[in-house]
Amino acid sequence: MDIKQAKSYQFPESVAGQDMVCDLVFKKKKVKFFLLVLSATVLFFVYVNQLSSKLFDPEKENYPSTPSIAISSDIQTLQNIPDRPSNHVYPLKKKVNYESSHPISLNTVELETGNLNPPTQQWAHAQIYKAMVYKNWTYPSVNEWGSCSSKTYYFSNLRTIFTGTPKTGCSNWLIALLNAEGVLRKEIDPKNVKFVHGGLTTNRRVSAMLRKKLVTPADLDKAFSFAVIRNPWTRMVSGYRDKVSSEKTQGGSFRGIGMAIVAKSRNISDPELLEKLYPTFDEYARWLVFKNGRLDAHFSPQIRTLCIPNAMYDYIVPLEHSARLSKDVWRRIQASDTPLLGSYDKSSDPRNQKSAVLAKRWLSQLPSEIVNQLYTIYEADFILLNYSNFTHPDFPLPLHF
Ligand SMILES: *[C@@H]1O[C@H](CO)[C@@H](O)[C@H](O)[C@H]1NC(C)=O
Ligand SMILES: *[C@@H]1O[C@H](CO)[C@@H](O)[C@H](O)[C@H]1NC(C)=O
Numbered sequence: 001m002d003i004k005q006a007k008s009y010q011f012p013e014s015v016a017g018q019d020m021v022c023d024l025v026f027k028k029k030k031v032k033f034f035l036l037v038l039s040a041t042v043l044f045f046v047y048v049n050q051l052s053s054k055l056f057d058p059e060k061e062n063y064p065s066t067p068s069i070a071i072s073s074d075i076q077t078l079q080n081i082p083d084r085p086s087n088h089v090y091p092l093k094k095k096v097n098y099e100s101s102h103p104i105s106l107n108t109v110e111l112e113t114g115n116l117n118p119p120t121q122q123w124a125h126a127q128i129y130k131a132m133v134y135k136n137w138t139y140p141s142v143n144e145w146g147s148c149s150s151k152t153y154y155f156s157n158l159r160t161i162f163t164g165t166p167k168t169g170c171s172n173w174l175i176a177l178l179n180a181e182g183v184l185r186k187e188i189d190p191k192n193v194k195f196v197h198g199g200l201t202t203n204r205r206v207s208a209m210l211r212k213k214l215v216t217p218a219d220l221d222k223a224f225s226f227a228v229i230r231n232p233w234t235r236m237v238s239g240y241r242d243k244v245s246s247e248k249t250q251g252g253s254f255r256g257i258g259m260a261i262v263a264k265s266r267n268i269s270d271p272e273l274l275e276k277l278y279p280t281f282d283e284y285a286r287w288l289v290f291k292n293g294r295l296d297a298h299f300s301p302q303i304r305t306l307c308i309p310n311a312m313y314d315y316i317v318p319l320e321h322s323a324r325l326s327k328d329v330w331r332r333i334q335a336s337d338t339p340l341l342g343s344y345d346k347s348s349d350p351r352n353q354k355s356a357v358l359a360k361r362w363l364s365q366l367p368s369e370i371v372n373q374l375y376t377i378y379e380a381d382f383i384l385l386n387y388s389n390f391t392h393p394d395f396p397l398p399l400h401f
């Protein structure tokens with residue numbers, strides 16, 4: 001792709017899940033009533049999700065640092081992949097006037113043209129291996145889906161395993177998968193809603209299903225498995241916008257955290273005063289550093305929610321390319337009539353979507369030591385798909401060449 005093509009490149013419509021929380025938002029349903037039912041049930045789902053993650057979420061625990069099983073021979077293929085450079089120099093192609101097409105002033109920077117198309121699955125898997133090497137992890141000789149966090153689900157009709165990491169569009173995927181599974185359609189009956197979503201949240205978690213013998217390891221072994229991964233910077237910004245800022249995108253379900261951040265950073269203890277205050281992005285960033293990644297799954301590194309290294313996914317969807325790759329996923333699970341996931345962001349080019357634009361603006365205003373500390377906290381997530389820094393012209397795309 002040359003510069004001309006790159007500039008006129010149209011990302012496919014509806015980049016699935018961009019800026020979706022794992023919990024809310026569902027678009028394009030014909031019946032208003034259905035929407036209402038859906039939001040109620042999804043809210044219930046969120047509630048149970050929150051509750052359950054407080055109670056027994058295994059991702060609160062550390063993964064064992066060194067799984068006992070020997071390194072797969074596939075690791076050899078890794079040797080050919082160059083290491084990430086430690087500096088900020090990117091290969092130059094041609095200069096374009098970046099500023100004219102982007103709302104954030106970055107002066108004139110180089111437009112990378114290799115990253116606009118989705119990476120191959122082979123590349124994605126090699127990257128994930130690199131993150132595992134970084135973590136000193138190895139895959140077991142057989143997948144251990146039972147060791148996944150509670151956010152790994154199994155859909156028995158589709159014979160599909162899906163890990164939904166918060167802030168990567170997972171509620172959108174879950175709803176679409178339930179649709180494809182044939183569950184939602186059947187259970188639009190409002191009388192069943194509570195039951196349905198009680199079942200949805202608990203009975204489809206792989207670890208619980210194994211425990212209750214609703215699925216066997218042999219079933220899981222034959223299943224198609226996939227996960228969505230997102231640029232850590234945009235995910236972090238999205239977490240701020242949706243969960244703790246005053247922006248009313250998703251209903252402030254983490255209001256308590258927002259107030260706690262303000263209380264800590266401004267030394268305020270009056271609850272009435274706190275009620276009216278929202279953390280700035282700077283305060284949120286410092287709080288993430290202070291917590292050092294030991295946080296609710298909405299804010300902690302994705303690698304803690306993913307089932308890596310206990311199991312190897314068949315398919316990896318970089319959220320930034322999900323409009324295209326979701327079609328591939330549906331084809332593989334033979335649910336190609338499943339409606340594509342929608343996005344409420346107006347730009348279909350992930351580089352111009354709001355969380356990306358805001359990430360560039362806000363992160364460049366943070367002191368560099370905070371940025372560096374954040375980068376370290378999320379470093380494995382960056383390696384997972386060689387994600388671009390916010391200073392890169394192709395931010396937030398995965399950098400694959
Ligand atoms: C990205 O930015 C962080 C923070 O400034 C820095 O530590 C890291 O080395 C950068 N990574 C690359 C690949 O340039
Ligand atoms: C990685 O694992 C090996 C083998 O168990 C161990 O010797 C080494 O110290 C580990 N390295 C790190 C950085 O944890």
Ligand SMILES: *[C@@H]1O[C@H](CO)[C@@H](O)[C@H](O)[C@H]1NC(C)=O
Nearest residue numbers: 263264265266267268269270
């Ligand atoms: C925080 O406020 C309390 C009481 O308002 C005060 O005693 C304390 O010194 C303050 N701490 C800091 C670090 O400013």
Ligand SMILES: *[C@@H]1O[C@H](CO)[C@@H](O)[C@H](O)[C@H]1NC(C)=O
Nearest residue numbers: 081082084085386399400401
């Ligand atoms: C990762 O990104 C860097 C630029 O930051 C690039 O030089 C390198 O080739 C990329 N690695 C892979 C495996 O694509």
